[in-house]
Amino acid sequence: MNFFMHRLGLTAPILQAPMAGSQDHRLAAAVSTAGGLGALPAAMLSAQQLEAQLHALQGATSRPFNVNFFCHDTPSPDASRLAQWHQLLAPYYLEMGLDPAQIPEGAGRVPYGSQAAEVLEAFKPAVVSFHFGLPQASWIERIKAWGGLVWSSATTVQEAVWLQDRGVDAIIAQGLEAGGHRGMFLSDDLTRQMGTFALLPQIVQAVRVPVIAAGGMADAASVRAAKTLGASAVQIGSAYLCSDEATTSALHRAALQSPQAQHTALTNLFSGRAARGIVNRLMREVGPLSSAAPAFPLATAAIAPLRAAAEAQQRSDFSPLWAGQNASGARALPAADITQAFIAAWRAG
Amino acid sequence: MNFFMHRLGLTAPILQAPMAGSQDHRLAAAVSTAGGLGALPAAMLSAQQLEAQLHALQGATSRPFNVNFFCHDTPSPDASRLAQWHQLLAPYYLEMGLDPAQIPEGAGRVPYGSQAAEVLEAFKPAVVSFHFGLPQASWIERIKAWGGLVWSSATTVQEAVWLQDRGVDAIIAQGLEAGGHRGMFLSDDLTRQMGTFALLPQIVQAVRVPVIAAGGMADAASVRAAKTLGASAVQIGSAYLCSDEATTSALHRAALQSPQAQHTALTNLFSGRAARGIVNRLMREVGPLSSAAPAFPLATAAIAPLRAAAEAQQRSDFSPLWAGQNASGARALPAADITQAFIAAWRAG
Numbered sequence: 001m002n003f004f005m006h007r008l009g010l011t012a013p014i015l016q017a018p019m020a021g022s023q024d025h026r027l028a029a030a031v032s033t034a035g036g037l038g039a040l041p042a043a044m045l046s047a048q049q050l051e052a053q054l055h056a057l058q059g060a061t062s063r064p065f066n067v068n069f070f071c072h073d074t075p076s077p078d079a080s081r082l083a084q085w086h087q088l089l090a091p092y093y094l095e096m097g098l099d100p101a102q103i104p105e106g107a108g109r110v111p112y113g114s115q116a117a118e119v120l121e122a123f124k125p126a127v128v129s130f131h132f133g134l135p136q137a138s139w140i141e142r143i144k145a146w147g148g149l150v151w152s153s154a155t156t157v158q159e160a161v162w163l164q165d166r167g168v169d170a171i172i173a174q175g176l177e178a179g180g181h182r183g184m185f186l187s188d189d190l191t192r193q194m195g196t197f198a199l200l201p202q203i204v205q206a207v208r209v210p211v212i213a214a215g216g217m218a219d220a221a222s223v224r225a226a227k228t229l230g231a232s233a234v235q236i237g238s239a240y241l242c243s244d245e246a247t248t249s250a251l252h253r254a255a256l257q258s259p260q261a262q263h264t265a266l267t268n269l270f271s272g273r274a275a276r277g278i279v280n281r282l283m284r285e286v287g288p289l290s291s292a293a294p295a296f297p298l299a300t301a302a303i304a305p306l307r308a309a310a311e312a313q314q315r316s317d318f319s320p321l322w323a324g325q326n327a328s329g330a331r332a333l334p335a336a337d338i339t340q341a342f343i344a345a346w347r348a349g
Numbered sequence: 350m351n352f353f354m355h356r357l358g359l360t361a362p363i364l365q366a367p368m369a370g371s372q373d374h375r376l377a378a379a380v381s382t383a384g385g386l387g388a389l390p391a392a393m394l395s396a397q398q399l400e401a402q403l404h405a406l407q408g409a410t411s412r413p414f415n416v417n418f419f420c421h422d423t424p425s426p427d428a429s430r431l432a433q434w435h436q437l438l439a440p441y442y443l444e445m446g447l448d449p450a451q452i453p454e455g456a457g458r459v460p461y462g463s464q465a466a467e468v469l470e471a472f473k474p475a476v477v478s479f480h481f482g483l484p485q486a487s488w489i490e491r492i493k494a495w496g497g498l499v500w501s502s503a504t505t506v507q508e509a510v511w512l513q514d515r516g517v518d519a520i521i522a523q524g525l526e527a528g529g530h531r532g533m534f535l536s537d538d539l540t541r542q543m544g545t546f547a548l549l550p551q552i553v554q555a556v557r558v559p560v561i562a563a564g565g566m567a568d569a570a571s572v573r574a575a576k577t578l579g580a581s582a583v584q585i586g587s588a589y590l591c592s593d594e595a596t597t598s599a600l601h602r603a604a605l606q607s608p609q610a611q612h613t614a615l616t617n618l619f620s621g622r623a624a625r626g627i628v629n630r631l632m633r634e635v636g637p638l639s640s641a642a643p644a645f646p647l648a649t650a651a652i653a654p655l656r657a658a659a660e661a662q663q664r665s666d667f668s669p670l671w672a673g674q675n676a677s678g679a680r681a682l683p684a685a686d687i688t689q690a691f692i693a694a695w696r697a698g
Contacts, residue, residue, distance in 0.1 A: 156611075157611060158611070175544055175546060176525065176544050177543065177544040177546055177547040191612070191613075191614035191615070191628070191637060192612055194526065194544075194674045195524055195525050195526040195544025195545055195546060195547075195564065195565060195674060196544055196545075196546035196547075197524060197526055197544060197545035197546045197564060197565035197571065197574070197675075198526040198544075198545075198564075198565040198567075198673065198674035198675035199674075201567070201568070201570055201571065201675065201677075202675055202677060205677070215544065215546060215547075216544060216546035216547040218547075218550070219550070221550055221577055221578050221579065222546065222550065222578065224577045225546070225574040225575075225577040225578045226574075228570055228573045228574040228577055228698075229570050229571065229574045230570065262505075262506060262507070263540070263541060264540075265540035266540070279540070288540060324547065325543045325544060325547035325548075326546075326547035326550065326551055328550075328551060328554070349577075
């Protein structure tokens, strides 16, 4: 029997990708209630916010769900790089009527730590997934102690083997097509990143734990193809971005449903790490990958005021428009309908 | 009925990718005889060589085959860029005991033109395929006049629609995983390149002509997955590179069957255009993509003496080790065995 259906009681192994900035507990609850596995992205939540979200989520569904964390090292700010970054953004500040002398600094995203672990322990979610590797072993043990499954993303075969060696219960094979942040953690060399079609079967071949396919999971055909390539589950992101329950902005929704979505790129401008989004003005003008961008997650703070000012004018010039390379599945429907279509595809495949 | 089986009498739509530098008529004949479609790469052949190869090929098999051409514009050499390129390579020339004052120049690859068209017309191959777009319309008409099918590669949905508008009979959807040269021709922006999992279904959705999946076609599962994503045929490259009939060098074969093959990258160092190969010393030291590399195909000439000198020492430091992102199918077997396994996979899928 399928590992995910057996362990989590899912109708089919259809997993909603956690998407920080585009969803809260509502999307997760809708997907879990429909028989898939909803996910709550916790990377941008304080401990208080996390607690409130988990409370709401557990109130809305009795089904299992996944809580997702980033587990990056917190970098020390590099003053000269930050100065270069601020210089690069200064003309945009002036254009938007903002003061370039007041560019904010700060983290924006907090890695998994003792505060989150404590909150989590009170709720004991069925699944805790990580991006950018894994937190320290003792925290993994704490999750396993309440019976929680621990997953993480691999973007290379080497990362998949590394994760298996550290005891993960399942591996998310994140193909290059996937939207949002690349989960890469053993190397920052982007040439090592592989398309789903090459990555998925090679990870399946290399590990014993179940493998979840991510990147390009847009419709029934892609679910069946991933299953054929050895996936035990599929993780779907972009196809949920325009769902009724997502908190995706109107500008982001419009971009996803326009020809603009045909051109995504990996960019480090919005956070400091490579993430896939629809190409917009900032990415075009600065170039999607800039050596001036501060280390993750320090790039975020300086962009925020530009983004807010432009969005107030209905412009997405400075907004991260996360999307995968196949956003054709992003439709304005209830998440339950989207989930049920994917469940039917898995069962038919 | 399947277009390729119907029009070409193939046992199954299993197409061997043309691989200049790693094969001649022997591989093409073996694949065609086994019930797939063999391909002869003509990009590096003079008219005389093309004629000799076609003569040998037609003598070796009565089955249809594909002859493949590049159709790039021939660039005017840029003296300052060439000087930069030579300066970058000079230390390697010295290390290999070569004279940096004698770095050769020249083209190396000739686009499809009247000479090739004339030779081709005498043999009337069933399929003529192109890379980097299409030649002028009159030449396409000449091929169609003898009943030949015209195919070309698309790396974006836009390129696929462009090719369909110009009358191609089938489109090769070349996913980012594919080894060798990217067929991109409407844009040189590498961020527009998509993984097979995203590219293939979106091209299938956008055009009416049959679509051939390329990039990551390593084994039975990948053939079935491509079929599921809407492919009417699959084109297989890397899996033939170690076949008995391929002319792949011993160094290249060894790299393909080693862990080194896990890390490929797009590089312009060997020709001037982005092509996927296994990362070797030159790619590591110079960086796989260099703005100093002359326009395609002018980068090739200066590398050739370095490559020859290093290969004489059993080193692949300067050799293009073309490979896709999943070379796990590259086994030392007769091409007929490889072809029959893929045929069986298609029929079972």
